[in-house]
Amino acid sequence: MNDTLTLQSIFARANVRALAAPILIVMILATMVLPLPAFLLDLFFTFNIAMSVMVLLVAMYTRHPLEFSIFPTVLLVTTLLRLSLNVASTRVVLLEGHSGPDAAGKVIEAFGHFLVGGNYAVGIVVFAILVVINFVVITKGAGRVAEVAARFTLDAMPGKQMAIDADLNSGLIGEEEARKRRATVGQEAEFYGSMDGASKFVRGDAVAGIIILFINVIGGFIVGVIQHDMAVGDAAKQYTLLTIGDGLVAQIPALIISIAAGLVVTRVGSEDDLGEQFVGQIFRDPNVMNITAGIIGVLGLIPGMPNFVFLAIAGGLAAIAWKMKQRAAAAVQAAPAEVAREAATTEPIEASWSDVAPVDVLGLEVGYRIIPLVDKGQDGELLRRIRGLRKKFAQEIGFLSSPVHIRDNLELRPQGYRITLKGVEIGGGEAFPGQYLAINPGRVNGTLPGRAVTDPAFGLPAVWIEGGQRDQANALGYTVVDAATVVATHLNHVILSHAAELLGRQETQALLDHIAKDAPKLVEDLVPKQMSLATLQRVLQNLLDEGVGIRDMRTIVETLAEFAPRTQDPLELTSQVRIALGRAIVQGLYPGNGEMSVLALDPQLERMLGQAVASGGDGTGIEPGLADALLRHTANAARTQEDLGMPAVLLVPHGLRWLLSRFLRRSLPQLKVLSHSEVPDSRTIRVTSLIGGQA
Numbered sequence: 001m002n003d004t005l006t007l008q009s010i011f012a013r014a015n016v017r018a019l020a021a022p023i024l025i026v027m028i029l030a031t032m033v034l035p036l037p038a039f040l041l042d043l044f045f046t047f048n049i050a051m052s053v054m055v056l057l058v059a060m061y062t063r064h065p066l067e068f069s070i071f072p073t074v075l076l077v078t079t080l081l082r083l084s085l086n087v088a089s090t091r092v093v094l095l096e097g098h099s100g101p102d103a104a105g106k107v108i109e110a111f112g113h114f115l116v117g118g119n120y121a122v123g124i125v126v127f128a129i130l131v132v133i134n135f136v137v138i139t140k141g142a143g144r145v146a147e148v149a150a151r152f153t154l155d156a157m158p159g160k161q162m163a164i165d166a167d168l169n170s171g172l173i174g175e176e177e178a179r180k181r182r183a184t185v186g187q188e189a190e191f192y193g194s195m196d197g198a199s200k201f202v203r204g205d206a207v208a209g210i211i212i213l214f215i216n217v218i219g220g221f222i223v224g225v226i227q228h229d230m231a232v233g234d235a236a237k238q239y240t241l242l243t244i245g246d247g248l249v250a251q252i253p254a255l256i257i258s259i260a261a262g263l264v265v266t267r268v269g270s271e272d273d274l275g276e277q278f279v280g281q282i283f284r285d286p287n288v289m290n291i292t293a294g295i296i297g298v299l300g301l302i303p304g305m306p307n308f309v310f311l312a313i314a315g316g317l318a319a320i321a322w323k324m325k326q327r328a329a330a331a332v333q334a335a336p337a338e339v340a341r342e343a344a345t346t347e348p349i350e351a352s353w354s355d356v357a358p359v360d361v362l363g364l365e366v367g368y369r370i371i372p373l374v375d376k377g378q379d380g381e382l383l384r385r386i387r388g389l390r391k392k393f394a395q396e397i398g399f400l401s402s403p404v405h406i407r408d409n410l411e412l413r414p415q416g417y418r419i420t421l422k423g424v425e426i427g428g429g430e431a432f433p434g435q436y437l438a439i440n441p442g443r444v445n446g447t448l449p450g451r452a453v454t455d456p457a458f459g460l461p462a463v464w465i466e467g468g469q470r471d472q473a474n475a476l477g478y479t480v481v482d483a484a485t486v487v488a489t490h491l492n493h494v495i496l497s498h499a500a501e502l503l504g505r506q507e508t509q510a511l512l513d514h515i516a517k518d519a520p521k522l523v524e525d526l527v528p529k530q531m532s533l534a535t536l537q538r539v540l541q542n543l544l545d546e547g548v549g550i551r552d553m554r555t556i557v558e559t560l561a562e563f564a565p566r567t568q569d570p571l572e573l574t575s576q577v578r579i580a581l582g583r584a585i586v587q588g589l590y591p592g593n594g595e596m597s598v599l600a601l602d603p604q605l606e607r608m609l610g611q612a613v614a615s616g617g618d619g620t621g622i623e624p625g626l627a628d629a630l631l632r633h634t635a636n637a638a639r640t641q642e643d644l645g646m647p648a649v650l651l652v653p654h655g656l657r658w659l660l661s662r663f664l665r666r667s668l669p670q671l672k673v674l675s676h677s678e679v680p681d682s683r684t685i686r687v688t689s690l691i692g693g694q695a
Contacts, residue, residue: 024077031084035091044085045249051078052253052260059260066187071264072194078257079201082250086212089246090219127244130251131210134258139203142262146195161185161377195265205254209247216243286321286328293317361402361502363420364491365409370417370431373484374406385488393495397544398551399511401495401502417487419494421501427494429456431483435464438478446476456486457493500544508537515553522557530564535573542574546661547672548585555580571658575675582678589647589672595684597644598651598674599637605630605692609656622663630691631667637689638671644688649674651685 031044055074062068164181217240224235293314300310364386366374373382386404394400412418419427430453431437438448439455439462451464465473465480473480481489495502512533516523527533539560540550550556559580563573578585590596601609609630612622622630638648648671652660657675664671679685 025080028077028081028084032087036088038092041085041089041092044081044088048078048081048085048249048253051081052256056256056260056263059263062264065191065264066184068264069187069191071261072191072198075198075201075257075261078253079205082205082254083208086209086246086250089249090212090216124240124244127213127247127251130248130255134251134255138255138258138262142258142265143200143203145262146192146265161375192265195261198261209251209254213243213247216246286324289317289321289324293321359423360405360420361422361504362404362495363423364404364406364487365412365418365420366406367412367414367416368408368410369414369433370483370487371408373431373433373487381482381484382487385484386491389488389492389495393492393499396551397496397499397549398553399503399507401499401507404491419491421494421498426498427456427490429486429490431486432464433483435466436470436473436480436482437486438463438465438469438473438480441477441479444477448473448476448478457490500541503537503541503544505533505537508533508540511550511553512536515557519554519557522554522561526557526561526564530561531568535568535570536560538570539573539577542570543577546665548578548581552581552584575654575658578675579677583680585674586679586683589649590683593682595686596649596679597641597646597686597688598649599634599641599689599691600651600687601656602690602692606653606656609659610653613655613659627663631664633691634664634671635668637691638668641688642670646688647672650691651676651679651687
């Protein structure tokens with residue numbers, strides 16, 4: 001029974017809360033239409049004043065604007081309440097004003113007689129001053145602050161969203177916390193946008209108060225003289241005092257609400273309420289109060305000034321400053337003992353693994369002008385490109401790379417970006433959203449005005465142009481791409497160049513698990529029975545280092561399973577895997593079944609290098625002079641081969657392939673080194689140039 005009553009009371013309370021706002025709005029609208037007796041006017045005017053004071057106090061004790069997110073709606077409701085009371089009181093004043101000063105209720109009478117001394121001229125001046133203060137000073141300033149805050153909040157939204165995504169990606173916060181922060185960012189933008197518009201309610205209320213004042217004075221004068229045969233002077237005084245009282249009753253709550261609006265929009269984020277901030281920041285420096293006390297004291301010594309008041313205030317400020325200095329000195333003396341006591345009683349906070357922030361495997365840092373390209377809320381073009389890059393990489397190379405963690409970096413140039421691998425920069429450049437990069441592939445028919453740069457991905461000469469020059473650039477033979485494509489292409493080039501470093505132990509295990517779905521027995525027999533996961537990873541990295549994809553994992557695993565019992569040397573295993581993948585490697589360099597135009601070594605040079613391998617094992621036995629000549633001749637031959645439109649491929653004996661590949665890779669990354677064993681028997685070979693001899 002008690003449980004039933006409790007539930008009923010909860011539902012009843014919930015229904016009352018849900019009906020409170022509709023009932024209030026209906027009552028406000030009814031006040032405009034239905035005639036109200038003087039007692040109800042007193043009740044509603046008092047409620048209006050109490051409501052404005054409550055709103056002011058809530059605004060003062062609010063620590064963050066979103067704690068009072070209903071404030072724009074409160075502005076609308078309180079403005080509507082004041083205007084409805086103006087309409088109701090105007091009706092009563094014009095109908096019953098001739099009967100006496102309390103015709104419209106005791107509240108209006110008190111404001112019309114007590115506050116302005118029964119002098120309607122003084123009342124008009126006071127009312128005008130209140131309107132000017134409210135309309136020109138407080139409301140206008142608060143509206144401007146709300147407008148600027150709304151603009152800045154909207155401009156800062158992409159950066160805040162990026163920071164939240166970065167914290168989420170790095171593991172500093174969870175999905176639930178990220179969702180709350182995103183909601184807070186959106187609510188801040190909505191709040192300041194609403195405040196920008198809601199401030200117009202108060203300004204309109206001030207204008208309406210002035211118009212209502214003149215209407216009531218003129219209308220009351222006409223009604224009193226013509227309908228009730230009052231003397232001109234009596235009618236002017238009676239109705240003007242009632243109108244002034246009515247206006248003051250409305251303008252004072254309006255002024256209080258405007259002050260509350262100003263307090264809310266001018267607050268700077270802090271955990272303290274307004275009173276704590278005010279006292280803590282203004283009265284924190286005793287030197288300031290000492291100087292102020294000195295200035296006020298000097299003014300108090302001037303003849304004719306209210307000496308007692310000035311000197312009393314100066315003395316009070318000096319006393320407060322002295323007290324603050326005494327307290328600060330006592331705190332300094334007590335600090336060592338307090339520190340020693342804390343050191344003795346409090347254990348130091350131990351470091352934990354949560355203090356170790358993980359390093360992003362792949363990262364893209366952008367300047368603030370590039371943020372729209374990677375902002376999910378603005379449907380950033382670069383985000384879609386990056387997703388496509390990862391998918392293309394997985395299809396072409398054979399494994400899924402780590403996701404690209406994107407974050408903004410204010411240390412970069414506004415249009416700059418930086419690509420990082422395990423926290424280390426491996427690429428960077430600039431991209432200008434809204435412009436296009438015209439790349440010169442080497443066969444253009446003219447020049448273009450713009451910002452001359454170098455294509456960050458391939459090092460070709462290029463120029464940033466405006467959108468209107470795009471057709472002209474295409475006509476001249478330039479390759480024209482937008483800013484998102486520039487960054488995406490550079491990122492793709494960097495990822496492909498560092499594919500081996502992206503294949504970590506975790507990716508290798510995931511790749512094995514993927515293969516095991518179709519060939520579980522094959523994987524089970526290889527790892528860990530015949531070779532370790534680390535050795536497999538090293539073999540795959542060797543392949544990726546030389547630009548060989550690992551899509552055909554079945555062939556790779558079968559080859560390793562065949563040769564792993566004989567050797568565990570990753571280099572020898574890599575060579576055997578390359579032989580097994582020879583057809584795919586050659587197909588990638590020479591599509592179709594046509595003739596292969598390759599570079600080759602002069603037989604004498606071949607013998608010398610063979611001796612170097614035999615003596616040094618890893619190639620360290622190559623003489624410096626021979627190494628320099630080999631590099632120079634190979635570079636010239638490769639350049640000639642590329643000028644003829646053919647791939648730069650060097651064909652060498654199996655025993656020299658690894659040595660020459662590692663030696664030439666750094667200086668000639670475009671050169672591919674194949675061994676005779678890797679070329680299928682069905683392919684025809686034509687040697688176009690001999691390294692160290694004549695073709």
